[in-house]
Amino acid sequence: MGTITFLIVLSILVFIHELGHFLAARFFGVKVHVFSIGFGKKLFSKYYRGTEWQFALIPLGGYVKMKGQDDTKPGLVEKGNDSYNNKKPWQRIIILFAGPFANFILAAILYFAIAILGATSLSPTIGNIIENSPAQKAGLKTNDKILRINNTEIKTWKQIGETITQTKGALNFYVQRDNKIQTFVINPHISDSENMFREKIKKRMIGIAPAPKIVTITYSPIEAISFAYDKTVESSKMIFLGVQKLIQGIIPSSEIGGVITIGKVISDASQSSFIALLSITALISVNLGVLNLLPIPALDGGHIMFNIYEIITRRKPSDRVFMYLTIAGWVILGSLMLLGIYNDINRIFLKG
Incomplete structure (x- = not known):
């Protein structure tokens, strides 16, 4: 049951994140070829209004494939006003930021629900x-x-x-x-x-x-709005500071958790109470939003930095630089994922 809860929660978080990108892209008239929950082999798909909506084999993420955007082909140019690469840099920034922003909105909604249902705390x-x-x-x-x-x-x-x-x-x-x-x-x-x-x-x-x-403590709707805002901001600051302390070496790399730790935390929360599950889901949603805004080339934050560079210099980064930085970004992300899994396995064996 814990595994099913983990997959459901993760799928919801990924769906909301990608939905943010999708809605912003469609607002600016960009064609979205694929909206995928998961990576790898396609398990199920349905074509609807110009987009293929699908579930893929590896449920640890997702993506929207827009016309004119492909990290593996930085020089890709697809003609037409419905192409991502033909949009102005500020429009692309909004499309990129919309994913993390959707995660912050989801977290605020969850915190609002917690406040209405009854937030628990130490007396x-x-x-x-x-x-x-x-x-x-x-x-x-x-x-x-x-x-x-x-x-x-x-x-x-x-x-x-x-x-x-x-x-x-x-x-x-x-x-x-x-x-x-x-x-x-x-x-x-x-x-x-x-x-x-x-x-x-x-x-x-x-x-x-x-x-x-x-x-x-049960809050009124007006109080719940303030509670949700404060908790979302507080969680965001905590995660930003956590990343900063990790880079500074104050937090040891052994503290980094991977997908196993996330799964266990969600599973434990679901067994504790519904409020606990909502709380941990909100925190992970904020985490997802914050981490995607980091200026790592393979993430939304990295692409935002490329577009800011274009606004300042009035020219795009060269295809070669873009490719090298993107590869470096994927290496960083891959290394962090492997480190997280390594730490998870270590924790399991140490407890055993």
């Missing part, structure tokens, strides 16, 4: 207090539930940390204890900590840890 309930910390000195206790900090209403544990780090000076904590609300004034201190990338940082802290309690 703002204290599970542990560090000895001699500002929280202990102020009088906070285990099982205290933090309701408000200054004028900020607290619904999740994450909001506690965000409020503490984004404010200055002493803070007023409004806490529920034994069905009574008590107020405590706490002055956070600067302590050593780690961020999500395990980098050493210093930040304002009061010395508390969460209790293992989950809260479900």
Whole structure:
């Protein structure tokens, strides 16, 4: 069942991505010969309104084949106003960007659905207090539930940390204890900590840890729009930073996961809950959008860079340069895929 869920989720993500390219191409009058989910041997196809819609044997991606665009033939020129290569560079950029943009829109829709159905998060309930910390000195206790900090209403544990780090000076904590609300004034201190990338940082802290309690928060439609926007932007920034830290060597290459890891994560999420499945699907959709915008020649981001170059210099890159850079891009992508699979297999054997 997990494998089927993985294939369905991946197919939906690929379909939405390619649909973005397809709709933008058709908007500018570009003919699309093929819309494919998967690569390799064709399993099923149907010709409809000038496009062959198909499922292929290897379901790990997809593509739209437009008239006048072929990475294996950079010098290809197909005449006619319905040819991709005859469109203006800014139009081609929109066609290329439309795929990743569709993934961001899908993620926002999924986050909106999560907010309406009920987003789960850690409760703002204290599970542990560090000895001699500002929280202990102020009088906070285990099982205290933090309701408000200054004028900020607290619904999740994450909001506690965000409020503490984004404010200055002493803070007023409004806490529920034994069905009574008590107020405590706490002055956070600067302590050593780690961020999500395990980098050493210093930040304002009061010395508390969460209790293992989950809260479900349901948002109104207006609140859900804000939630969806914030989560999509937050996820995008996290992935961009992750790529940056990987390039800098802060995140080791052993952390790169392949298709096996993705499949396992989706499978585990589907077995956990429907909300968990929606959440991981939204995150992977953002991931797909961000990674496709990287300036690697074989990706949408690389092709966007070629068109920006054409806008600036008013000439296209030479066929030879285009071909060499595209091959280099495929080598980079192939190497990353192989590394991901290698890491996946290593994890399986290490656990075994």
